[in-house]
Each structure stands twice: as structure tokens, then as C-alpha cells.
Amino acid sequence: MVKKLDKVDAVTVGVGWTGGIIAAELAKEGLNVVGLERGSDRDTEDFQMIHDEYRYAVRYGLMQDTSKETLTFRNKPDERALPMRQLGSFLPGEGVGGAGDHWNGQTWRFLPYDFQIKSETDKEYGEDKLSEDYTLQDWGITYDELEPYFYKFEQTAGISGEENPLGAPRENDYPTGPMKSSPILDRFKEAAKNLELHPFQMPSANLSEQYENPDGETINACQYCGFCERFGCEYGAKSSPNVTVIPTAMKTGNFELRTDSNVVEVLHENGKATGVRYVDVKTGEEFEQPADVVVLTSYVLNNTRLLLQSEIGEPYDPETGEGVIGKNYCYQITAGADGYFENEKFNTFMGAGSLGATVDDFNGNNFDHTDLDFIHGGSLSITQTGRRPIESNPIPKDTPKWGKEFKEQSLHYFNRSLSVSAEGASMPHRNNYLSLDENYKDAYGNPLLKLTYDFTEQDRNLHKYLSEKAADILHEMGADIVEENEISEHYDIVPYQTTHNTGGVIMGGDPETSAVNNYSQMWDMDNLFVVGASAFAHNSGYNPTGTLGALAYRAAEGIIKFLDEGGQLVQADKNSQLV
Amino acid sequence: MADESKGTKISRRKFVKNSGYVAGGVVGGGLIGSLLGVNFGGTEQTSTAPAQETKFNQALMYFTRQADFNTLGAATERIFPTDDNGPGALELGVPYFIDHQLAGAYGNNDNEYMQGPFYTGTPFQGYQSALKRHEIFMQGIRALDRESEANFNDSFTNLEEEQQDEILQSFEADEVELKGVTSSEFFEMLRTATLAGAYSDPLYGGNDDMEGWKMKEYPGSQMSYINEIEDDDFKEIEPSALNEHL
Ligand SMILES: Cc1cc2nc3c(=O)[nH]c(=O)nc-3n(C[C@H](O)[C@H](O)[C@H](O)COP(=O)(O)OP(=O)(O)OC[C@H]3O[C@@H](n4cnc5c(N)ncnc54)[C@H](O)[C@@H]3O)c2cc1C
Ligand code: SF4
Numbered sequence: 001m002v003k004k005l006d007k008v009d010a011v012t013v014g015v016g017w018t019g020g021i022i023a024a025e026l027a028k029e030g031l032n033v034v035g036l037e038r039g040s041d042r043d044t045e046d047f048q049m050i051h052d053e054y055r056y057a058v059r060y061g062l063m064q065d066t067s068k069e070t071l072t073f074r075n076k077p078d079e080r081a082l083p084m085r086q087l088g089s090f091l092p093g094e095g096v097g098g099a100g101d102h103w104n105g106q107t108w109r110f111l112p113y114d115f116q117i118k119s120e121t122d123k124e125y126g127e128d129k130l131s132e133d134y135t136l137q138d139w140g141i142t143y144d145e146l147e148p149y150f151y152k153f154e155q156t157a158g159i160s161g162e163e164n165p166l167g168a169p170r171e172n173d174y175p176t177g178p179m180k181s182s183p184i185l186d187r188f189k190e191a192a193k194n195l196e197l198h199p200f201q202m203p204s205a206n207l208s209e210q211y212e213n214p215d216g217e218t219i220n221a222c223q224y225c226g227f228c229e230r231f232g233c234e235y236g237a238k239s240s241p242n243v244t245v246i247p248t249a250m251k252t253g254n255f256e257l258r259t260d261s262n263v264v265e266v267l268h269e270n271g272k273a274t275g276v277r278y279v280d281v282k283t284g285e286e287f288e289q290p291a292d293v294v295v296l297t298s299y300v301l302n303n304t305r306l307l308l309q310s311e312i313g314e315p316y317d318p319e320t321g322e323g324v325i326g327k328n329y330c331y332q333i334t335a336g337a338d339g340y341f342e343n344e345k346f347n348t349f350m351g352a353g354s355l356g357a358t359v360d361d362f363n364g365n366n367f368d369h370t371d372l373d374f375i376h377g378g379s380l381s382i383t384q385t386g387r388r389p390i391e392s393n394p395i396p397k398d399t400p401k402w403g404k405e406f407k408e409q410s411l412h413y414f415n416r417s418l419s420v421s422a423e424g425a426s427m428p429h430r431n432n433y434l435s436l437d438e439n440y441k442d443a444y445g446n447p448l449l450k451l452t453y454d455f456t457e458q459d460r461n462l463h464k465y466l467s468e469k470a471a472d473i474l475h476e477m478g479a480d481i482v483e484e485n486e487i488s489e490h491y492d493i494v495p496y497q498t499t500h501n502t503g504g505v506i507m508g509g510d511p512e513t514s515a516v517n518n519y520s521q522m523w524d525m526d527n528l529f530v531v532g533a534s535a536f537a538h539n540s541g542y543n544p545t546g547t548l549g550a551l552a553y554r555a556a557e558g559i560i561k562f563l564d565e566g567g568q569l570v571q572a573d574k575n576s577q578l579v
Numbered sequence: 580m581a582d583e584s585k586g587t588k589i590s591r592r593k594f595v596k597n598s599g600y601v602a603g604g605v606v607g608g609g610l611i612g613s614l615l616g617v618n619f620g621g622t623e624q625t626s627t628a629p630a631q632e633t634k635f636n637q638a639l640m641y642f643t644r645q646a647d648f649n650t651l652g653a654a655t656e657r658i659f660p661t662d663d664n665g666p667g668a669l670e671l672g673v674p675y676f677i678d679h680q681l682a683g684a685y686g687n688n689d690n691e692y693m694q695g696p697f698y699t700g701t702p703f704q705g706y707q708s709a710l711k712r713h714e715i716f717m718q719g720i721r722a723l724d725r726e727s728e729a730n731f732n733d734s735f736t737n738l739e740e741e742q743q744d745e746i747l748q749s750f751e752a753d754e755v756e757l758k759g760v761t762s763s764e765f766f767e768m769l770r771t772a773t774l775a776g777a778y779s780d781p782l783y784g785g786n787d788d789m790e791g792w793k794m795k796e797y798p799g800s801q802m803s804y805i806n807e808i809e810d811d812d813f814k815e816i817e818p819s820a821l822n823e824h825l
Contacts, residue, residue: 051800052821054779059685070692075703082700082707085692183811223803345813349797350804389778389797402658402770403744411664414795415813440694492703 002277002286008032010559011276011291013263013306014298016098017545018531018552020241020249021156022295024215025556027254031563034289035255036278038262039095043242047232053388057230062102064092068262068281069442071301075454075490077318077431083440083448089492090499091230092299096259097242099299099499100545104229104353104385105205105238107159108542109150109168109550111364112143113376117538120365121375129375130458135321135328135428137537140509140573141518143168146550153549154203157239158211158219161203166360179208179222184346184418185357188382191476197359202381203546204354205239215248226386228353238353261287264444266294266310266528273312273528279444293559296505296530297552303534304434304504305449313505313515313524316433318452324515326435328428328503329451330539333459333487335378335466336421339479340396345415348387356383362469363541364425374461378424378541380470389414396481418479420470423498424463425541429456434504455491463487500544502536507551509573517570519558520551526568531555636784637675640682641713646734648674650720653736655773657743665794666787668773676776676785677716686713708760712768718757719750719765726755780821792818800824 009031012019019035026033042062055061064070064087072081093099113120118136121129130136151172161174178201181189185201192199206222213219220237228238236243249255265277267288275290296303307313307325316327358381360366369375393410394417400406437450455463467484474482508514511523520535522528531552533544540547558569642648652674661667668674680686688711697709708715726746727735735743747766749755755762776785778792780800786792792799799818807814 049821049824051824052780052782054775054783058775058779060690065690066692067688067690073704075701079701080698082698082704083692083694084704085706086688086690088705180805180809182808221805223805224808225801225803227800345796347804347807347810347814350808350814355808389792389795390775393774402747402773404660404662407659407662407667408664411795414797439696488703490701490703494703494705 002288004288004290007275007290007292008034009291009563010034010293010295011036011289012295012297013276014038014098014296014302015096015241015246015257016093016297016299017100017241017245017549019098019295019297020100020245021153021549021552022297022531022556022559023249023255024245025553026559027249027252029560030254031560032254033249033256034291035249035257036261036263036276036289037096037257037259038281039259041257041259042095042097042101042232044232044234044236047234050231050234051225051227053390056102057388058390060087060091060230062093062095062230062232063087064094067443069448071449071451072437072440073451073453073493075452077452081437081450081452084493088494089497090501091496092301092499096246096257097240100241101232102230103205103240103545104543106354106356106383106543107154107157107203107205107546108379110143110540110542110547111168113365114538114540115139115141115143115146117376124365125369125375129369130427133430134456134458135430137328137508137513139507139518139537140514140570141507145518146554147171149550149553150546152553153546156213156215156244157205157549158207158213159203159205159239160208162201164200164203164358164360165198166363166366174203175213176208176211179204179206179352179355180224181357182347182350182355182384184348184384185355185382187477188357188420188473191473192357192359194476195472197361197473199357199359202354202356202358202383204352206352206354207237207239213244215244217244217247219243222352224350224352224355226349226351228351229385262444263298263306264309264446266296266306266312268310268312268525268528271525273525292563293527293529295555295559296528297532300501300504300532300534301434301449303530303532305436307505307515307530308436308449309446312528313522315435318430318433321430324506324513326433326504328506328537329432329434329453330426330428330502330536331453331491332426332498332500332539333378333424333455333463333466334421334497335424335463335470335485335487336380336419337467337470337474337482337484338394338417338419339474339477340394340413340417340481341478342416342480346418348384348415348418351384351386353385354383355385356381362466372461372465374458374465376425376427376541377462378422378466380420380422380466380473382418382420387414397483418474418477420473421485422466422470423500423541423543424459424466426502426539427456427458428503428538432456453491455487460487500533500539502533502539502544505530505534506537507535508537511572517568517572518554519561519569520555521558521562521569523568523572526566527562529555529559637672639678641678641686646724647717647720648678650723650735651677651716653743654720654723654747654769655776657740657747658770658773659777666790668777670787671777671791672785672787673773673776676779676783677772679784680772681713681716686716687711706764708764710759715760715765715768718760719762719769722755722757722762723747723750782821789818789820
């Protein structure tokens with residue numbers, strides 16, 4: 001028996017960054033909002049024992065419990081998809097705050113080029129720059145339109161940074177100044193300048209000073225403790241939904257946070273969402289939560305899965321190229337190089353999740369691609385996130401992976417090696433997509449999401465290019481041995497790469513080729529909003545959260561408008577660009 | 580330049596060799612004691628062992644046969660051997676770490692998707708075994724001995740170091756047949772668990788006395804580096820562990 005609850009103005013599925021932003025903005029307007037979160041409650045007070053590499057970084061203490069739910073994976077459409085039985089390549093969040101608790105906090109704005117990538121690429125390099133297999137398209141919004149929302153997210157999070165000479169133009173300075181630099185970062189900046197590149201301090205959600213945001217929430221100053229990525233912050237110094245938007249929503253009295261609530265279906269009738277059905281994961285009881293507006297804020301993977309499972313929108317078909325749900329899944333390429341220094345030691349164990357320096361000279365369209373066999377690029381950074389001993393055993397290639405020599409070298413180089421690495425952009429390809437699995441089910445009896453994904457030629461060429469550039473910088477930094485990263489033969493679900501999954505419910509100007517409009521409102525269902533990096537039509541050369549934060553603020557504005565006026569907030573543009 | 584304190588490191592190694600001492604307790608015919616005796620050709624001299632507190636957490640939660648535990652210990656010591664830099668897996672307590680992990684969530688794949696059907700995947704699809712990790716370890720460890728008997732007519736713990744390496748290499752290269760899992764998958768699990776035991780917080784029973792961290796010049800769980808992050812010189816910091824955070 002499904003128990004039907006009282007109707008609310010809005011319900012969000014998942015309470016991470018996007019769910020928290022929607023909840024805060026709507027609740028401040030006096031709307032009543034319920035946030036359903038499959039995981040448990042947690043907050044800064046849970047992070048006192050957090051300096052534990054084994055528990056949190058190796059055994060994934062804060063991440064998704066894959067015994068209940070995971071996805072299946074294959075490289076090619078004609079392969080058998082098998083479950084990702086343990087986490088590896090990416091680490092989805094679970095629990096209040098989502099992955100926003102254990103993220104690094106590197107907070108970027110995508111480039112103007114990104115939002116109009118198809119038309120800009122065609123204009124500059126002709127329509128055949130990429131083959132027809134790449135389903136590149138514009139986002140149906142420009143950077144200038146999004147700029148105020150970027151700033152709003154940065155203000156909420158108190159982002160610490162300095163002007164990026166080659167980045168997207170900013171109307172305002174960052175809310176707080178850049179983090180402290182370190183000898184490692186200084187070394188990178190100096191080398192980059194020698195190479196006539198344009199280094200700057202990475203924008204960070206690990207705050208350089210104590211800060212009060214416009215909602216009155218205080219975020220503390222970072223202590224550079226070195227346990228940041230994959231860990232929660234015991235000081236409340238890393239901007240997360242838990243120290244910003246969730247308390248803001250709570251204070252209004254209009255927001256109810258309901259944990260242990262796993263949403264299994266978006267309910268709908270006559271083209272209108274009526275609410276969601278969820279399971280209490282502790283009791284197994286089922287509930288129906290009716291709402292005027294349903295907002296999917298359950299990360300890329302579950303946003304896509306819930307739509308497919310609830311039969312909303314047309315599933316993407318790689319054979320015909322038709323349908324949109326599951327289309328344009330993208331990831332990133334982690335190019336770079338490692339440098340080994342014989343005569344110097346660095347304090348690599350100190351650091352913060354976003355302590356870094358970057359050059360954008362090889363990102364987006366900041367350089368000429370006429371004679372290159374790829375488009376876009378990536379930001380190249382050195383980061384000092386706090387090196388940890390179990391997972392960090394830097395050894396030059398050809399060193400054995402165990403035994404006497406391994407031990408000797410890995411001890412020797414632990415504090416004598418540095419890496420320069422890229423967030424490499426990922427372009428959509430017709431054979432990279434999300435669908436529902438026919439064979440495997442989650443703990444609630446629903447089909448798992450199926451990921452079909454492999455690296456493309458574009459990825460390989462870009463990877464090589466960026467790795468060479470990273471190696472140049474390390475040589476200039478004075479490394480004795482420099483080794484470029486190599487891309488694996490196929491995309492491999494096992495080693496961690498990044499939790500920057502994107503696409504599946506993409507944004508655009510044309511309902512034929514996109515699932516949501518630029519307010520993240522479904523073209524097919526006016527009162528259903530799907531918010532997050534699932535809306536990205538491709539993935540850029542930066543971490544995604546700054547951009548998805550901006551889209552979430554815009555979505556909140558759209559939802560408020562919709563509750564007032566109803567209907568589609570954007571007029572469909574049938575002539576939008578598509579390969 | 581792993582030379583700063585070579586002198587003391589060498590003497591520590593000699594000490595281990597000669598006394599049969601294992602960090603973590605006095606060894607008088609205990610499991611690891613007899614192992615060290617075998618490995619280093621020394622005899623147990625409990626009388627010369629320093630006065631150390633008995634570590635009551637050094638007992639077995641998972642393994643039921645001493646022989647299996649000894650084989651595990653010998654294998655981890657080959658993966659992370661004692662050398663001039665300092666202690667190896669045995670002295671760090673790695674076998675106890677692994678034993679304890681196998682008894683808990685790690686050994687039982689608590690957070691992993693273990694529903695069927697099970698198929699062999701491509702190398703890019705990851706763990707697809709229907710077996711739980713503790714079953715894989717048990718099978719793999721018995722197979723180490725089986726292979727040792729077959730190739731060298733002796734148990735794994737009694738082999739020369741080179742022979743032990745040869746056996747481990749054959750596992751790594753997938754030359755040994757196991758049920759429901761490949762020998763390289765078992766080997767990779769053993770390797771990563773050994774490193775985890777050498778370097779995790781001592782609360783888990785490995786990294787005894789934070790010796791793993793000391794060798795790596797890793798200060799463990801410090802509260803803050805805000806006052807040092809900008810400094811040019813390398814900081815040698817006495818490590819601290821999580822029990823200080825209570
Ligand atoms: C280790 C790590 C480091 C990272 N570092 C960075 C970085 O430096 N910079 C950056 O930009 N990004 C980084 N990211 C990515 C960043 O964390 C995400 O982009 C961001 O958190 C996404 O926000 P979200 O709201 O879309 O999803 P999430 O934060 O994942 O929140 C989604 C929530 O929905 C819940 N949920 C899912 N399905 C259901 C369901 N069916 N019912 C109920 N609830 C459900 C989940 O439990 C989760 O709490 C990092 C991620 C990881 C894992
Ligand atoms: S590095 Fe800074 S922001 Fe990150 S966990 Fe430590 S104190 Fe918090």
C-alpha cells in the first residue's frame with residue numbers, strides 16, 4: 001500500500017548542491033518544499049574522525065552504497081553490459097549534501113565558447129571539423145545570460161580566487177581573495193610564465209578567509225589540512241550544501257528534509273507530473289508525495305534513470321540518432337604528466353582540495369585548432385590537495401609494482417614528485433549514452449542504468465596534446481624525469497578518474513534535440529525540472545560544479561516563475577544548431 | 580636521498596633479524612615470531628626483546644588455521660619487505676590488518692553490488708566475481724601453498740625469498756588456476772591490502788607505531804598546516820594518528 005501524503009509546492013529528489021539550491025531559493029520565496037534524500041543525515045559534526053585515508057578515500061566512507069544501487073557498463077553497444085560492482089572511475093554521493101560534502105571545491109565557470117560550441121566551431125573551422133558521429137550542439141543559452149547566476153553561486157559559496165587572464169569575463173571580483181600560494185604552486189607559476197603561459201590561482205571553495213554569504217551563512221577559513229577531496233571538512237571551511245544552502249532553507253521553516261527516502265518513480269498524468277513515489281529505505285514502506293512541481297536533483301545518473309524508468313521523454317536511440325533521454329553522456333579525459341625531482345623535497349602531504357594553479361592557454365578555443373585533429377582542450381593545473389600514503393606511491397614507469405625496488409622507489413619519490421594534470425573536455429559521440437539495463441536490478445526491484453561509453457579519437461588526440469603540454473611545464477620546473485600520461489586502450493571503469501559525469505538530460509533550444517530548456521524545464525512536461533550536469537550538452541575543460549550551480553540558480557528562478565505563470569518558460573527554437 | 584638516518588635504520592633491521600622482535604609485542608613462539616624465525620633464519624630470543632606492551636588486538640578474527648595466516652604473512656612481506664628504510668609488512672602488523680579486514684565489511688563486500696547473473700567481463704569492466712573477498716583470499720592463500728608444494732616440495736613459508744617471488748609472480752601473471760576468480764585478481768587484492776595495512780591509520784592494526792608513515796616522511800593526521808603551507812623548507816613532522824582526535 002502506497003501511503004499518499006499532503007501535497008506540497010515542490011519536491012526535490014536528492015539533496016546535494018542542486019537540491020539544496022532549489023530548496024533554499026524556493027523556501028525563501030515562501031513556497032513549501034520537501035527534499036527527499038536516499039541517504040542519511042550528516043553534517044560538520046560527523047567529520048571529527050575524518051582524517052582517515054583508509055575509511056574515506058580507499059573504502060569510500062561517504063559515497064554511494066553500491067550494494068543497493070549501481071549502474072551497468074560496457075564500452076560498445078554490441079558488448080554485454082555488466083554491473084560496476086564496486087566504485088572506481090567515479091564516486092557518486094549519498095547522504096545529505098551529496099557529493100558536495102566530499103568534493104574538492106575547484107569552482108569554475110565554463111567558457112563563452114562552451115555554450116555556443118557548435119556554431120562557434122563551425123564558424124571558425126568549418127562544418128567538417130568533427131565527423132558526423134560527434135553530436136555536438138549549442139546549449140540554447142549564452143554565457144552572458146548565465147553570468148549573473150555564476151556570480152550568485154560564487155557568492156553563496158564564497159569562492160576564493162583571482163582573475164583568470166584567459167577565462168570567461170567577470171562582472172565582479174570573487175567574493176574572497178585567492179588561497180595562500182605554496183612553493184609547489186609558485187614553481188608552476190614561474191615555469192608557466194617562462195613558457196609565456198598565463199598562470200593564476202585556482203578558484204576555490206576552500207575559503208581563504210572566514211566569510212558570511214548573502215543568506216547569512218558563515219563559512220570558515222581553510223586550514224590546509226590535506227584531507228579534503230573525498231573527505232568532509234571538520235572546520236566547516238569547505239563550502240558544501242550542508243554549511244550553506246541547506247541551513248538557509250531550514251531557517252525559513254518552509255523546507256522539510258526527509259532522509260532515508262529513495263525515489264523510485266516520477267508520477268504523471270496527462271503530460272503533467274503529479275508527484276513522486278519513494279521507499280523508506282529503513283522500513284520498506286512506500287509513499288507518494290504529490291507536488292505542483294517536481295525537481296530532479298539526483299545527479300546525472302539518477303536524473304536520467306528516473307526519467308527512463310518513469311517513461312518521460314523519448315529515450316535516445318543510437319541507431320537512428322533520435323530521442324533525447326540518455327543522449328550526449330560525456331566524461332572527461334585526465335591527461336597530464338608526472339615529474340620526479342632527485343634533489344628536492346616538497347611538502348606534498350599538506351594542502352587543500354582546491355589549492356592549485358592553472359593555465360587556460362590550451363582550453364576551449366583559447367588557441368588555434370586549424371592544424372589540430374581535435375577541438376576544445378582543457379585547463380592544465382598543478383594541485384596540492386594533500387598527498388596520502390596508501391594510494392599515492394609515485395614510481396617512474398618500469399618500476400615493479402611490489403617488492404624491494406617498489407618499496408625503495410615509492411618511499412623515495414613520495415615527497416619528490418609532482419604532477420601537472422588536465423581537466424580535458426569531452427565531446428559527445430553517438431555511441432556514448434545512457435539507457436536502462438534489461439538484466440540487472442537495484443535493491444528496490446527497478447532496472448539499473450546502463451552506461452555505454454568509450455574514449456573517442458577526439459579524446460585520444462586531445463589527451464596526447466595536453467599531456468605533452470603538461471610535460472613541457474614539468475621540464476621547465478626542473479624535474480629530472482618527466483613522464484607523460486597515456487590514455488588506456490578503452491575507457492576503464494576501474495581506476496578513479498573524475499566524478500564529472502555529464503549529459504543524459506541535455507539543455508538546448510530545440511525540443512527535437514534536447515530534453516530541457518535553459519531553465520532546466522522539461523520540454524515534454526512543464527512542471528518537471530531536471531537540474532544538474534545532466535543538462536550539459538558536452539563537458540568542458542573544467543570541473544562542472546560552478547556551471548551546474550549557475551544552472552540551478554537559473555532553474556530556481558524558472559520554477560518560481562512557473563508557479564506564478566505556468567506554461568513553458570522558453571519558446572522552442574526549431575532552427576538550433578545540430579550536426 | 581633516502582640517507583638521512585640510514586645508520587639507525589640499518590641497526591633496526593639487524594635488531595629485527597637477531598631478536599625475533601616484532602613491533603607490536605614480544606614474540607615467544609607466536610605466529611609471526613615463528614615466521615620471522617623462518618624468514619630470517621634467526622632463532623627466537625625472547626629474552627632480548629624490549630619490554631613492550633602486549634597488544635591484545637593481535638589475535639585472529641578471520642583465519643582459523645595458523646598455517647594460512649603464516650602464508651599470508653610471508654606473502655605480504657615479499658610485497659612490502661623489510662629493508663634499510665625500515666620495517667616490512669610483518670613488523671608493521673599487516674597480516675593482522677588483513678585478517679581483521681577480512682572478518683568485516685571489506686571481506687564481505689558489504690557495500691558492493693553482489694547480485695547475479697555473473698559473467699566474465701572485459702578487462703575494462705572491473706570486479707565480476709561471485710565470490711566475496713574473504714573467499715578469494717582464503718582460496719588464493721591455500722593456492723600459494725599448493726603451488727609451492729607442487730613446484731618446490733615445500734610450504735610457501737619455507738621457501739627461499741626468490742622462490743616465493745617466483746610463486747607470487749606466477750599468480751600476478753595469471754598462470755595459476757583458481758575457481759571463480761583469476762589469480763591476478765587475487766594478487767592485486769593482496770597487493771593493495773598489503774599497502775593499505777602498511778599505511779592506514781594504526782587504529783586498524785597495521786602501520787604499527789606509525790612506522791609506515793615515518794618511512795614515507797608522512798605526518799599522518801595533523802589538524803592544520805596553515806602556518807607551514809607557504810614555507811620553502813621541507814618539514815619533518817612527528818606523525819600523529821587519529822586517537823589524538825578523540
Ligand atoms: C571526490 C570528488 C571530488 C570532486 N571535486 C570537484 C571539484 O573540485 N570541483 C567540481 O566542480 N566538482 C567536483 N566534484 C563533483 C561535484 O561533487 C558534483 O558536481 C556535485 O556535487 C553535483 O551536485 P548534484 O546536486 O548534481 O549531485 P549530488 O551532490 O551527487 O547530489 C545528489 C543527491 O541525490 C541523492 N539521490 C540520488 N538518487 C536518489 C533517489 N533516487 N532518491 C533520493 N535521493 C537520491 C544522492 O544520494 C545525493 O545526495 C567532485 C566529486 C567527487 C566525488
Ligand atoms: S583543506 Fe581546508 S577546506 Fe579542505 S577539509 Fe581541510 S580545512 Fe577543510
